[in-house]
Amino acid sequence: MTLPSHGSNPHYVYQSARIEKPDRVIDFSVNVNPFGAPTIIRERWQSWFSYVEDYPDPLASELKQKLSILNDIQEDCLLIGNGGAELITLVAQFLRGKRILIIQPSFSEYEQACFAQNCCVEHHVLQEGNWALGLNELLPKVKLFDGIFLCTPNNPTGVVYDCQAVMELVQEGKREGCYIIIDEAFYDFTTDNHSYINLIKQYPNLIILRSLTKMFAIAGLRLGYGAANPSVMEKLAALKPHWSVNAIAMKAGLECILQDSYIQHTKQHIADERKRLELVYQSNGFQMSKSEVNFYLLKDPQLEDAAPLFHFLLKKGIVPRHTMNFPGLNGRWLRFAVKKKKENNLLMEALLEWKKYN
Ligand SMILES: Cc1ncc(COP(=O)(O)O)c(C=O)c1O
Numbered sequence: 001m002t003l004p005s006h007g008s009n010p011h012y013v014y015q016s017a018r019i020e021k022p023d024r025v026i027d028f029s030v031n032v033n034p035f036g037a038p039t040i041i042r043e044r045w046q047s048w049f050s051y052v053e054d055y056p057d058p059l060a061s062e063l064k065q066k067l068s069i070l071n072d073i074q075e076d077c078l079l080i081g082n083g084g085a086e087l088i089t090l091v092a093q094f095l096r097g098k099r100i101l102i103i104q105p106s107f108s109e110y111e112q113a114c115f116a117q118n119c120c121v122e123h124h125v126l127q128e129g130n131w132a133l134g135l136n137e138l139l140p141k142v143k144l145f146d147g148i149f150l151c152t153p154n155n156p157t158g159v160v161y162d163c164q165a166v167m168e169l170v171q172e173g174k175r176e177g178c179y180i181i182i183d184e185a186f187y188d189f190t191t192d193n194h195s196y197i198n199l200i201k202q203y204p205n206l207i208i209l210r211s212l213t214k215m216f217a218i219a220g221l222r223l224g225y226g227a228a229n230p231s232v233m234e235k236l237a238a239l240k241p242h243w244s245v246n247a248i249a250m251k252a253g254l255e256c257i258l259q260d261s262y263i264q265h266t267k268q269h270i271a272d273e274r275k276r277l278e279l280v281y282q283s284n285g286f287q288m289s290k291s292e293v294n295f296y297l298l299k300d301p302q303l304e305d306a307a308p309l310f311h312f313l314l315k316k317g318i319v320p321r322h323t324m325n326f327p328g329l330n331g332r333w334l335r336f337a338v339k340k341k342k343e344n345n346l347l348m349e350a351l352l353e354w355k356k357y358n
Contacts, residue, residue: 003016003017003322003325004016005108006108007029008027010027010029013314024317025317026317028343031186031214031295032217032337035217035266036217038262041252041256044255048248051247052247058243060250062250063254070257073201076233077227077230077233078226079237080223080224081224081226081244083219084185084211084213085222086244087209087224087226087236088107089113089116091207091226092114094236096119098119098120098145100120100145100147101121101122101123101142101144101147102114102124103124103151103154104123104124104126104327106150107151110183123328124137124141128328128329135168139172142176142178143178147179148173148178148180150166150169152166152184152187153189153190153292155183156295156297156326156329157296158186158289158294166182166196170203170205170206174206177205180205181209183209185210185214186214186293188214188263189266189292189293189294190293195208197210197227200227200229204232206229207228208227212224216259218249218256221252222245223249223252223253269340273339277338280348284352285300285301285355286355287299294337295321296336298320299333302358304332305332308358309334309354310322310334313351313354318350
C-alpha cells in the first residue's frame with residue numbers, strides 16, 4: 001500500500017488504503033483556513049471573468065508592488081509564483097546538482113524537487129517530541145552544504161523554531177557560503193507573526209518562501225512568493241515559466257492581502273480551538289506536538305505505528321494525514337488540521353471512542 005505523499009484529495013487515500021470511501025468525509029489532511037476563501041473572492045469572481053481571455057501579467061507587477069509595501073522590502077527582492085510549491089521547484093533548479101540538507105521532519109516537496117534536479121540530499125533529523133533545532137550538531141554541518149531547507153512554522157509538527165537558533169543558522173550559512181531557505185508558508189497563522197523576511201537585506205544567502213494558499217484557502221488557485229537578494233531573485237525569475245501565475249490568482253491575491261480582520265479572526269479561532277483540543281488530548285492519553293499553527297501532530301503512545309488508528313478514522317469518514325513519508329516520524333504520528341468547532345468535535349469524539357476500545 002503506497003499512500004499519497006501529500007494531504008488533500010482524500011479519494012486517493014481511500015483508494016490506496018483499500019477502504020470504501022464513506023459518503024461524507026471530513027478532510028483533516030489539508031491545512032487551509034477552515035473558514036474558506038474570504039467572501040470578497042466570491043463577490044468579485046464574476047467580474048474577473050474577462051481576465052481569462054488575455055495573458056496574465058508575467059511580472060505580476062501590481063501584486064508585487066503591494067507585497068513589497070506590505071513586507072517593507074524592495075520589489076526587486078520579490079518573485080510571485082504559482083504557489084509556494086513553484087518557488088520550491090525554482091530554488092531546487094537554482095541549486096541544481098548541489099549538496100542540500102533538509103531539516104526533518106518537514107515538507108516532502110523539498111526533497112522531491114531537489115531529487116528532480118540531481119541534488120545530493122541529506123537529512124538533519126530532529127529529536128522526536130520537542131523537535132528543537134539542535135545547533136550543536138547542525139552548525140558544523142553547514143559548511144558541507146550549498147543549501148539548507150528549513151520550514152518554520154514547520155510542516156508537519158507546527159513547531160516554530162527558536163528565533164536565536166535560526167539566526168545562528170543563517171549567520172553560519174553566510175559565513176560558509178550556504179543558502180538558507182526558510183519556508184514561511186504558515187507564518188501568518190501564528191499569533192506573533194514572526195518572520196525572517198526583513199533579513200534578506202543583510203543576508204544574501206537567505207531565501208524566504210511564502211504561500212497565500214493556506215491562510216486564504218485558495219489552494220486551487222495557486223499563489224505564493226519568494227523573497228531574497230535581487231541577484232538571487234533575478235536568477236530564480238529566469239528559471240520561471242513565463243505565465244505560470246494565472247490572472248485570477250493575482251486578482252484574488254490583491255484582495256486577500258487586504259483581509260486584516262479575516263486574518264485576525266482566523267488566528268484567534270485557530271489558537272482557541274488548538275487549546276481546546278490540547279486539553280482533551282492531554283487528559284485522554286494522547287501526545288500532541290507543540291504547534292503554533294493550524295495543524296498539529298497527534299500520537300497514541302500505545303501504538304508503535306499509527307496505521308490502526310489511521311484506518312479506524314478513515315472508516316469513520318475522518319481523514320488524517322499519515323506521516324509515513326516524513327523522516328523522523330515514520331508513521332508513528334498522524335497530522336490533523338485545526339478546523340471549525342463542529343468538525344473538531346467530531347474528531348475528538350472519534351478519538352475518544354478509539355481510546356475506549358484500545
Ligand atoms: C511547508 C509548505 N510549503 C509550501 C507549500 C506549498 O504551498 P502552495 O499551495 O502555496 O504551493 C506547502 C503545501 O502544503 C507546505 O506545506
